[in-house]
Amino acid sequence: MTNTQVTHVQIDNYGPWTVTPEPRREVDLQTLQSRLYADLSQLVGNRGGYVFFSRFDNMVAVTNGLTVDDHALIQESVGNRYPVTMSLSVATGTTPAEALGTATEQLQEAGSAQDKSRREILRGRAIEEEYRTGEDLQIAHFDVVNATGKYTDELNEFDTFIEIEQGYAELMRYMRQAYDSLSFFVGGDNIIAVCSAMDAEDYRDAVAHVSDAVDVELQVGVGRGAVAHEAGMAAKHALEECRATGEEVHVDWSTTDAEPPA
Amino acid sequence: MTNTQVTHVQIDNYGPWTVTPEPRREVDLQTLQSRLYADLSQLVGNRGGYVFFSRFDNMVAVTNGLTVDDHALIQESVGNRYPVTMSLSVATGTTPAEALGTATEQLQEAGSAQDKSRREILRGRAIEEEYRTGEDLQIAHFDVVNATGKYTDELNEFDTFIEIEQGYAELMRYMRQAYDSLSFFVGGDNIIAVCSAMDAEDYRDAVAHVSDAVDVELQVGVGRGAVAHEAGMAAKHALEECRATGEEVHVDWSTTDAEPPA
Amino acid sequence: MTNTQVTHVQIDNYGPWTVTPEPRREVDLQTLQSRLYADLSQLVGNRGGYVFFSRFDNMVAVTNGLTVDDHALIQESVGNRYPVTMSLSVATGTTPAEALGTATEQLQEAGSAQDKSRREILRGRAIEEEYRTGEDLQIAHFDVVNATGKYTDELNEFDTFIEIEQGYAELMRYMRQAYDSLSFFVGGDNIIAVCSAMDAEDYRDAVAHVSDAVDVELQVGVGRGAVAHEAGMAAKHALEECRATGEEVHVDWSTTDAEPPA
Amino acid sequence: MTNTQVTHVQIDNYGPWTVTPEPRREVDLQTLQSRLYADLSQLVGNRGGYVFFSRFDNMVAVTNGLTVDDHALIQESVGNRYPVTMSLSVATGTTPAEALGTATEQLQEAGSAQDKSRREILRGRAIEEEYRTGEDLQIAHFDVVNATGKYTDELNEFDTFIEIEQGYAELMRYMRQAYDSLSFFVGGDNIIAVCSAMDAEDYRDAVAHVSDAVDVELQVGVGRGAVAHEAGMAAKHALEECRATGEEVHVDWSTTDAEPPA
Incomplete structure (x- = not known):
């Protein structure tokens, strides 16, 4: 929860x-x-x-x-x-x-x-x-697999933007309807989602859905925390794992139980 | 041209x-x-x-x-x-x-x-x-018909955002593919497009396409000018006409022939 | 203290x-x-x-x-x-x-x-x-008596600025040397000082010193608090008293004992 | 002129x-x-x-x-x-x-x-x-000789600030009264003056006046131009000469006669 x-x-x-x-x-x-x-x-x-x-x-x-x-x-x-x-x-x-x-x-x-x-x-x-608890928030950080090599350095900027945008439009709608989660484009090829209690399988489903629907390949790191910064930073580190290993979904369920910042 | x-x-x-x-x-x-x-x-x-x-x-x-x-x-x-x-x-x-x-x-x-x-x-x-001429640029300013009454004051903010976003994703792709024009979301329910030499019929086609594809109703004002500000401001005034009269597309082909700002 | x-x-x-x-x-x-x-x-x-x-x-x-x-x-x-x-x-x-x-x-x-x-x-x-206590800080807010009527609306802007600047240069040096207090010009004709445990008499002395030295007439409101905002806001209100009543120095020694903001 | x-x-x-x-x-x-x-x-x-x-x-x-x-x-x-x-x-x-x-x-x-x-x-x-001409503006860029070594790294920050401030207060008044020139503190130990047709001797006089009055040693680079940026940049380069050679005043009377930027 x-x-x-x-x-x-x-x-x-x-x-x-x-x-x-x-x-x-x-x-x-x-x-x-x-x-x-x-x-x-x-x-x-x-x-x-x-x-x-x-x-x-x-x-x-x-x-x-x-x-x-x-x-x-x-x-x-x-x-x-x-x-x-x-x-x-x-x-x-x-x-x-x-x-x-x-x-x-x-x-x-x-x-x-x-x-x-x-x-x-x-x-x-x-x-x-x-x-309040250290697991109140679950945040997912998505990006497009090899966006620079596949799009930015190859297509004109608007055609790259079309790809990113179609991927985002599909993901934001699907995450809302299937998982009551809110996904936001944050620049580049990055999307940050504030999520319900989704598990790794759910994220794989979302990534597969976008790939099937609009042919844009995503990867995603997921983290938890007491505040957005904490969960979001865990998600960023998890996404770095994806980039390093080629994993499609990397979740980091550890929590710091750290007190939220005053 | x-x-x-x-x-x-x-x-x-x-x-x-x-x-x-x-x-x-x-x-x-x-x-x-x-x-x-x-x-x-x-x-x-x-x-x-x-x-x-x-x-x-x-x-x-x-x-x-x-x-x-x-x-x-x-x-x-x-x-x-x-x-x-x-x-x-x-x-x-x-x-x-x-x-x-x-x-x-x-x-x-x-x-x-x-x-x-x-x-x-x-x-x-x-x-x-x-x-350079006073007709170098053609700019179109779209917005969603009655967005506040139909969406903002009725749905939760994310569901409103989904509607706007689906409309934008469809329009930006179609305008690019059919008319070599570049459309950008600029906040609220507004989209500004930098256009090729489209005519009123072309705009009606784009608006109809979005309505058919994702059921989002747009209206659009269009202007021309030597610089973006000039064309864009004419487009804004044209869109005010749409808002006042219920027209779906309003084009203002007059040009000021004013010297561009130094 | x-x-x-x-x-x-x-x-x-x-x-x-x-x-x-x-x-x-x-x-x-x-x-x-x-x-x-x-x-x-x-x-x-x-x-x-x-x-x-x-x-x-x-x-x-x-x-x-x-x-x-x-x-x-x-x-x-x-x-x-x-x-x-x-x-x-x-x-x-x-x-x-x-x-x-x-x-x-x-x-x-x-x-x-x-x-x-x-x-x-x-x-x-x-x-x-x-x-920490509710009296940790003492802040004084000075301004120039009738600066708009006497200077801004009368002299050219640089000559007004010279008057304000000479007043500030004198005050900041005197407050430092006589009272170990730090005074900062903050725009317009305003100076905010972070003070040691000065009393009303001390402030009258500082105001008199500036008046004697460079012929610039100041008024000052003084407040205390646990944080700068609290002390500074009390000083602003005290200065409003000066403006309303013509007092040269108005001190507000009440403290809220409010908890500092988290 | x-x-x-x-x-x-x-x-x-x-x-x-x-x-x-x-x-x-x-x-x-x-x-x-x-x-x-x-x-x-x-x-x-x-x-x-x-x-x-x-x-x-x-x-x-x-x-x-x-x-x-x-x-x-x-x-x-x-x-x-x-x-x-x-x-x-x-x-x-x-x-x-x-x-x-x-x-x-x-x-x-x-x-x-x-x-x-x-x-x-x-x-x-x-x-x-x-x-308009390439000599419309004369700008002087002053700073304090060895401010870091003499003040910033030696005194507490407020006492350093007092020195800079007293130097500025004296210079701005003197330059206004003696030369109808407007001098502005721009941060650090820098003062930029917009000047009348002063010559090198006049600048030496201003620097000497400040040194005598408040014991703050200044150096100054001077430039001319059609717009402030041009004159100011020439002044900065002239001041670099002072820093390199120990000159107290360096004037650069060359003008580019470049067209001002559109």
């Missing part, structure tokens, strides 16, 4: 803002979005969490180890430094999809994403310290 | 760097990548160009109006401020796909993306001033 | 780097320095601490509440994202000047600021949790 | 914003200010100009080579990405002090720095292309 704490991050009324009073320069919007994401990565990441950019105006964070007060501070800091504000909704579940479902619902109950008067909502609860 | 100038941006030897001497913290990599993209957006954007993050370690820029010297300055500035360097390859073609094909080839000829000694390559040529 | 924990931040071998292989573009150096400072402000600030830019290549931070592990994480994150690395030295003392003296000594013992092989030093110890 | 184009950058109504509805977190203000400065450094710097942070809420830029349209674009970009806006006033003069005097006056005529309704002012004129 996993116990994933997920935060749904939503920029308040962002769509309308981008075209008011008339469409804003695209490069400024891109700069704003990617810097906000970078800031959240640092603010959440320095407490052991992960943020995924997903749609940029809506982001998904894995926040085991962060309290609601931590969220409030991050929300205030963004409000002080950006022309837009953001709402945060925190929830927990035995699968990441379930946790996110609750988080999104809490936000939807507070109003529409394009409601002018709904600003800086902060809803939900963090896992009580006493219920 | 279009005359798109495309730049392939590639971080030098990035994959190996991210795991040397051992895997680096994911949140730092995410911060680095998204800030580099934000910086490039500003540097290129303040000369009228567009950059798309695509895979982050490989990015695609539309650089009509930028000289090779401009590229050299941007390359130097990044080299001065980041722990990684980047290579740039510039090319032109009658379709965006053709231009990118040439740009990528020039880079591949200089060495592998993971070649330790291949650093800060700068290849290619910009369009001579005298051959 | 105060119990200030100070961190001396030093970019490793920075001077030589800025001119190797030849002088780097000044605007890139300025961008690098100010962004590094901004990042540290967030990383330290989100744990309740303050960083002052002072000379940019050498910065002073007030880090009560941050452990040595927190410092290590910040150091690693900067090393992952910048072309330069930084050394950190932490120390405590009954006055801020004494604490910084120890911190700097620890760094000097590790090698010269321009030693090529001295990189990412991390020295010193944080205050043990059990010895 | 010099022909310096100066831009006075002023954040609109910033003081009141920082305390409304109550004082904002200092670390967020510091982050906002330093990132805005970093952005301006890039935006202005990529067109060959320099920006100095001076008071952060009021900055001074040397903008030879930038048109009023360039200024408008920078102003719009900042307005799109920050919670504050800024006003810009451009002016020219035979001395930098005169130019800034005009620029500030234009801004003051538009309203107070703390006028709630005065936003995004853009005033003034750029030098017409036909009147």
Whole structure:
């Protein structure tokens, strides 16, 4: 069983803002979005969490180890430094999809994403310290087998990108439907998934599914931990094993039982 | 006919760097990548160009109006401020796909993306001033019809993301294969495409294809210009027309014939 | 008595780097320095601490509440994202000047600021949790009385700047020599000082000294706390009192005894 | 004779914003200010100009080579990405002090720095292309002789900072009063001055004045150019000569007559 704490991050009324009073320069919007994401990565990441950019105006964070007060501070800091504000909704579940479902619902109950008067909502609860364990999170780090040799150095960049993108689109849908797990493209040929209690066989199934469906070959390292950084770093090391040995799936079930970072 | 100038941006030897001497913290990599993209957006954007993050370690820029010297300055500035360097390859073609094909080839000829000694390559040529016109670029701005009402306010955020992502994956592949056009997800429910000389009927075909294939309904505004900002801004205004009138495709063939920004 | 924990931040071998292989573009150096400072402000600030830019290549931070592990994480994150690395030295003392003296000594013992092989030093110890109190820090927030009306809206910007600068240069020297307190210009007409156990009379003396020496009239709010943010926020509120009432010095000796942020 | 184009950058109504509805977190203000400065450094710097942070809420830029349209674009970009806006006033003069005097006056005529309704002012004129020459700008780069050996590696960091600061406070005042030149601390032990048509003897006088007044020994390299980057880079190279030879003042009167960057 996993116990994933997920935060749904939503920029308040962002769509309308981008075209008011008339469409804003695209490069400024891109700069704003990617810097906000970078800031959240640092603010959440320095407490052991992960943020995924997903749609940029809506982001998904894995926040085991962060309290609601931590969220409030991050929300205030963004409000002080950006022309837009953001709402945060925190929830927990035995699968990441379930946790996110609750988080999104809490936000939807507070109003529409394009409601002018709904600003800086902060809803939900963090896992009580006493219920946290070193196995709360399971994270998988996928990449494409020999992406540089097979694609980057051979095809034009867009055709490489098409391959990666088709692989990602298939994996993210399948992992969600079959395993209630949330997969995010993180650049290059890398995909990081926040997973339910999948076992090695499940990962082999996911990799096989993508290979069959869109002919993109993945490998994956899997780790566990009390916070995203811990599980994610174990997954990275496990993926290094795949790269070294040619294994398709490498899982590292050891846990440190280390206290999560303060 | 279009005359798109495309730049392939590639971080030098990035994959190996991210795991040397051992895997680096994911949140730092995410911060680095998204800030580099934000910086490039500003540097290129303040000369009228567009950059798309695509895979982050490989990015695609539309650089009509930028000289090779401009590229050299941007390359130097990044080299001065980041722990990684980047290579740039510039090319032109009658379709965006053709231009990118040439740009990528020039880079591949200089060495592998993971070649330790291949650093800060700068290849290619910009369009001579005298051959530039106000119709060199055609840009299309797509979004999903009623995304907030149909998805964001109704589904959990990941399921919304799946819909957007499937729509994007289908569109980017089809636009490439049928029209030699390059489409990029830019956040929210927005996709910006740098296009060949497509007409309104072609756009209707692309929208219908995505609707048939993955049941995601798109609308699109299209504009032209001498630089990306000009064409892109016309496309944004055209998309506002779609939003106001319910049109599926709105093209704005007027051109300003304005001088590109210095 | 105060119990200030100070961190001396030093970019490793920075001077030589800025001119190797030849002088780097000044605007890139300025961008690098100010962004590094901004990042540290967030990383330290989100744990309740303050960083002052002072000379940019050498910065002073007030880090009560941050452990040595927190410092290590910040150091690693900067090393992952910048072309330069930084050394950190932490120390405590009954006055801020004494604490910084120890911190700097620890760094000097590790090698010269321009030693090529001295990189990412991390020295010193944080205050043990059990010895921390809600009165460990005393922070004063000074500004210039009616700076906008008297200077900004009247003189050319450089002459205004001269006035502010002369006031700062005098205050920072006097506060150091008379009170072992460290004063930092933080923009506008604001100076924030990390102080020894000064009382209201001492502050009146400092304000009078600056007025006599360089004819710049200051007012000051003073607060206390377990961490810099707490003491600094109390000082800001106290300064608002001065602005409202015309008081020259307003001290707020109440303490929250709140637990420092985790 | 010099022909310096100066831009006075002023954040609109910033003081009141920082305390409304109550004082904002200092670390967020510091982050906002330093990132805005970093952005301006890039935006202005990529067109060959320099920006100095001076008071952060009021900055001074040397903008030879930038048109009023360039200024408008920078102003719009900042307005799109920050919670504050800024006003810009451009002016020219035979001395930098005169130019800034005009620029500030234009801004003051538009309203107070703390006028709630005065936003995004853009005033003034750029030098017409036909009147620009390769000698329009004279820039001096000062640093402290053997600062690392004499101060950084010997004193505690604040006492080092006091020395640098006293040297700067004296130089900036003297250069303004005796030579109508504007000097800015840029980090470390470096000061960059935008100068009137001073000759080598004048620089020797300034260095001697600082040495007599506050016992801080400076050296200085001086260069000329059509834009700040050009003059500043020549000054940096000239300063390298001082470091190599022990000269106190090194001037490089050669000019490239190169066209300013587009």
